[in-house]
Amino acid sequence: SQTIHQWPATLVQPVGSPLSLECTVEGTSNPNLYWYRQAAGRGLQLLFYSVGIGQISSEVPQNLSASRPQDRQFILSSKKLLLSDSGFYLCAWRQGAGGYTFGSGTRLTVV
Amino acid sequence: RKEVEQDPGPFNVPEGATVAFNCTYSNSASQSFFWYRQDCRKEPKLLMSVYSSGNEDGRFTAQLNRASQYISLLIRDSKLSDSATYLCVPHRSGGYNKLIFGAGTRLAVHP
Numbered sequence: 606s607q608t609i610h611q612w613p614a615t616l617v618q619p620v621g622s623p624l625s626l627e628c629t630v631e632g633t634s635n636p637n638l639y640w641y642r643q644a645a646g647r648g649l650q651l652l653f654y655s656v657g658i659g660q661i662s663s664e665v666p667q668n669l670s671a672s673r674p675q676d677r678q679f680i681l682s683s684k685k686l687l688l689s690d691s692g693f694y695l696c697a698w699r700q701g702a703g704g705y706t707f708g709s710g711t712r713l714t715v716v
Numbered sequence: 717r718k719e720v721e722q723d724p725g726p727f728n729v730p731e732g733a734t735v736a737f738n739c740t741y742s743n744s745a746s747q748s749f750f751w752y753r754q755d756c757r758k759e760p761k762l763l764m765s766v767y768s769s770g771n772e773d774g775r776f777t778a779q780l781n782r783a784s785q786y787i788s789l790l791i792r793d794s795k796l797s798d799s800a801t802y803l804c805v806p807h808r809s810g811g812y813n814k815l816i817f818g819a820g821t822r823l824a825v826h827p
Contacts, residue, residue, distance in 0.1 A: 639814070647819060648803075648817050648818060648819035648820060649817040651815075651816070693757075695760075704750040704762045704815070705760075705762070706762070709758075709759055
């Protein structure tokens with residue numbers, strides 16, 4: 606069966622520090638992968654999506670970047686975090702013609 | 717006009733009540749629709765997919781009105797465990813299957 610893993614679950618980082626969040630999918634190949642962010646009390650904002658290794662599309666200009674070094678691995682990074690980067694980060698993949706399946710998310714607090 | 721619009725609520729209803737949420741979408745090319753449920757501080761989970769005029773799954777019924785570009789979710793016999801935020805997500809093919817989420821409607825079921 607297909608599963609999606611995301612870690613860490615929570616993270617507290619100082620302003621200006623780097624960030625690396627990892628997402629991996631099991632049980633499928635060549636998935637479309639997505640990174641979303643949800644600010645407190647707000648909706649989900651699409652940040653990046655990827656249709657294959659090395660293929661990244663950015664939806665919103667920001668302090669973040671994404672990479673897909675392997676077929677089932679999607680990484681979200683930042684060189685220097687800002688306070689505004691705080692939020693709930695969700696990785697997702699799409700199962701065929703159905704909706705997305707989300708990872709359990711990383712709650713990032715930048716202090 | 718926003719791509720997806722939902723009444724943020726909260727809808728406060730007693731156990732056993734029937735409650736309905738509406739969602740309007742702006743892109744008439746949307747072909748399928750998803751309702752997601754998001755519990756507080758958790759990832760969204762797929763509740764129901766709608767590919768034609770509607771769908772029914774137990775106490776949950778979704779109805780689609782393409783002419784008026786809205787989709788509704790009806791919950792019968794509300795349970796305390798139904799308390800969550802319900803996200804409406806229209807989808808159109810192409811565009812790398814990006815899903816655009818509304819901010820959702822919050823439901824609170826009380827004893």
